Amino acid sequence: MGTRMIEVVKRVAGGGSVGEPSGVSQGTQAGDASTTNPEPAISTILGALAMEPRRDKAEANLLNLLIVDDERSIREGCRDVAQSVGYSTYIADNAEHAFRVLDTTSIDVVLLDLRLPGLGGLEVLKEVKRRRPETVVIVMTGYASVQSAVQAMKQGAYDYVTKPFNLEELRLILDRVLGHLQLSSENRILRQQVKNREGFGAIIGRSPEMERLYRIISKAAHSSHPVLILGESGTGKELVARSIHFSGPHRDKPFVAIDCGSLVPSLIESELFGYVKGAFTGAAKNKDGLMQAADGGTIFLDEIGELPIDLQSKLLRALQEKEVRPVGGTKPVPIDVRVLAATNRDLEQAVAQGAFRKDLYFRLNVLSLRIPSLRQRKQDIPLLVGHFLERLGRASGVERNISDDALKLMLSYDWPGNVRELENCIERACALTSGPTIHIADLPTAIQNWREQSDPGASQALPRRGIMPIAEMEKQAILGAIELLHGDKLEAARLLGIGKTTLYRKLKEYGALQ
Amino acid sequence: MQTNRSSSESSATTKGVNVEGERMRAIRDSLHELANVFTGMMIATGLLAQNLNDESLRSYVVDIGESGERGSTLVRKVRSHLLAACDEAEQVSPARQP
Numbered sequence: 001m002g003t004r005m006i007e008v009v010k011r012v013a014g015g016g017s018v019g020e021p022s023g024v025s026q027g028t029q030a031g032d033a034s035t036t037n038p039e040p041a042i043s044t045i046l047g048a049l050a051m052e053p054r055r056d057k058a059e060a061n062l063l064n065l066l067i068v069d070d071e072r073s074i075r076e077g078c079r080d081v082a083q084s085v086g087y088s089t090y091i092a093d094n095a096e097h098a099f100r101v102l103d104t105t106s107i108d109v110v111l112l113d114l115r116l117p118g119l120g121g122l123e124v125l126k127e128v129k130r131r132r133p134e135t136v137v138i139v140m141t142g143y144a145s146v147q148s149a150v151q152a153m154k155q156g157a158y159d160y161v162t163k164p165f166n167l168e169e170l171r172l173i174l175d176r177v178l179g180h181l182q183l184s185s186e187n188r189i190l191r192q193q194v195k196n197r198e199g200f201g202a203i204i205g206r207s208p209e210m211e212r213l214y215r216i217i218s219k220a221a222h223s224s225h226p227v228l229i230l231g232e233s234g235t236g237k238e239l240v241a242r243s244i245h246f247s248g249p250h251r252d253k254p255f256v257a258i259d260c261g262s263l264v265p266s267l268i269e270s271e272l273f274g275y276v277k278g279a280f281t282g283a284a285k286n287k288d289g290l291m292q293a294a295d296g297g298t299i300f301l302d303e304i305g306e307l308p309i310d311l312q313s314k315l316l317r318a319l320q321e322k323e324v325r326p327v328g329g330t331k332p333v334p335i336d337v338r339v340l341a342a343t344n345r346d347l348e349q350a351v352a353q354g355a356f357r358k359d360l361y362f363r364l365n366v367l368s369l370r371i372p373s374l375r376q377r378k379q380d381i382p383l384l385v386g387h388f389l390e391r392l393g394r395a396s397g398v399e400r401n402i403s404d405d406a407l408k409l410m411l412s413y414d415w416p417g418n419v420r421e422l423e424n425c426i427e428r429a430c431a432l433t434s435g436p437t438i439h440i441a442d443l444p445t446a447i448q449n450w451r452e453q454s455d456p457g458a459s460q461a462l463p464r465r466g467i468m469p470i471a472e473m474e475k476q477a478i479l480g481a482i483e484l485l486h487g488d489k490l491e492a493a494r495l496l497g498i499g500k501t502t503l504y505r506k507l508k509e510y511g512a513l514q
Numbered sequence: 515m516q517t518n519r520s521s522s523e524s525s526a527t528t529k530g531v532n533v534e535g536e537r538m539r540a541i542r543d544s545l546h547e548l549a550n551v552f553t554g555m556m557i558a559t560g561l562l563a564q565n566l567n568d569e570s571l572r573s574y575v576v577d578i579g580e581s582g583e584r585g586s587t588l589v590r591k592v593r594s595h596l597l598a599a600c601d602e603a604e605q606v607s608p609a610r611q612p
Contacts (some may be wrong), residue, residue, distance in 0.1 A: 057580060
């Protein structure tokens with residue numbers, strides 16, 4: 001038994017925790033037949049060690065390496081080298097033991113001998129990849145034919161090393177894998193960051209309605225068909241459009257958003273399709289339109305329902321012919337854009353009323369998705385509130401939270417303006433509140449009035465266990481004083497000991513200023 | 515007669531190929547064992563050299579290491595011949611590639 005193993009057994013026998021972040025490997029001898037006969041108790045402990053998932057992995061940030069070889073000297077030698085490189089190691093002398101370790105431990109890398117007793121190395125490799133596809137496998141082969149190397153690679157091996165090899169060769173390969181895994185991990189983090197910035201991560205919500213939406217976005221992202229995004233105002237239609245674009249294969253190409261509702265009608269055509277020099281007064285040179293600017297990428301036509309009917313036919317032609325004709329130009333310009341359109345209007349009704357072209361509607365409505373309103377996913381409100389508070393806190397450097405009562409009221413409110421209204425509400429409350437906690441009194445009047453409509457006794461009722469927020473007490477004191485003084489605000493301010501400007505500001509906050 | 519002779523010749527040839535194949539396999543297995551021996555020896559020597567405090571013993575460790583490298587080179591050489599005899603191309607370990 002190696003010194004390292006004795007150390008581990010001593011630590012275990014002495015009640016030391018398995019895999020302390022000392023960097024000492026468990027030295028797992030999973031059924032290691034070639035180890036000097038350990039006593040039953042020790043072998044039990046060693047067996048347990050083999051099966052014990054590492055608890056210190058996150059702390060020590062070590063990668064787990066499993067060495068599978070029937071040759072004891074190679075197993076132990078590789079183990080010591082791997083530990084010096086920075087791995088946490090497990091060893092197994094045959095396929096069965098290797099599978100047992102794989103089933104119970106999060107193994108990142110397997111160093112696998114291709115010639116094992118029983119199941120052949122290639123079958124073991126296949127099984128390892130089946131059980132843990134993400135595990136990196138390095139095969140050790142004693143028969144260095146191109147054929148065997150190709151076979152191993154085909155089965156999913158990351159690298160191979162031919163025996164005999166020395167310490168430096170082994171270290172080189174282990175270092176390379178370490179670098180590869182670190183790079184993969186960094187890539188994963190970066191991808192996640194990008195996703196958070198411009199992918200689904202920008203859309204907040206864990207409700208079943210939102211999960212369904214994510215699935216549709218994911219499918220839409222990998223298609224090239226036009227998508228019609230439907231949803232009430234403030235639900236985040238542009239955010240969904242961005243998610244579709246930035247999760248798809250053309251994420252590196254432009255994403256151009258156009259609000260058809262805000263463009264000056266006389267300028268929409270030149271904005272969309274561009275113009276040539278001399279097309280109209282002031283057209284001093286050729287200018288590309290937004291559709292050309294989006295070439296290769298995505299154009300997002302927000303509020304498509306607001307597009308004038310004459311331009312609808314021009315847009316339809318551009319989409320059908322995949323070319324645009326700049327204003328004043330004679331030559332069509334080819335374009336390759338994916339179209340995403342959004343509206344909060346009932347386009348079917350607009351079609352029935354003749355306000356929207358039926359053929360354009362069908363052209364845009366190849367795929368359609370509807371974003372749920374906030375009242376349809378109220379369970380996401382705490383998540384959204386937390387997100388906005390965190391974002392505002394980051395920007396202002398002041399951390400704020402929300403009282404239970406205020407959150408309860410927000411959960412009962414219907415949010416006709418959806419997420420945008422919620423965001424504005426939080427921003428306003430953060431601006432008005434003087435303390436670290438947002439109370440009901442800091443919320444907009446519409447929401448406070450909602451409370452009184454939905455629960456007339458609420459303003460009288462004391463919150464939990466007789467504790468009333470100071471802001472609420474202040475509001476009651478001000479409003480009560482004005483009532484007692486028959487509307488004499490100046491006298492109320494004097495008696496309350498506050499300035500008249502403060503009183504007027506407070507009344508404005510409460511929505512009680514007439 | 516002609517057919518019988520041809521058949522027995524074919525049988526002898528098959529037998530010869532089988533014997534040859536078995537020999538090749540035996541050499542291949544032995545080479546694998548030798549490769550294991552030298553791998554264990556070289557890694558252990560490398561680790562020993564790293565952790566050796568007694569300078570007077572270092573020359574012995576170096577000698578063992580050099581012998582291991584020589585033995586390894588021989589294994590690779592024989593394996594190369596064997597692969598050539600079997601019409602198989604040799605794959606050089608990436609770590610050994612320049």
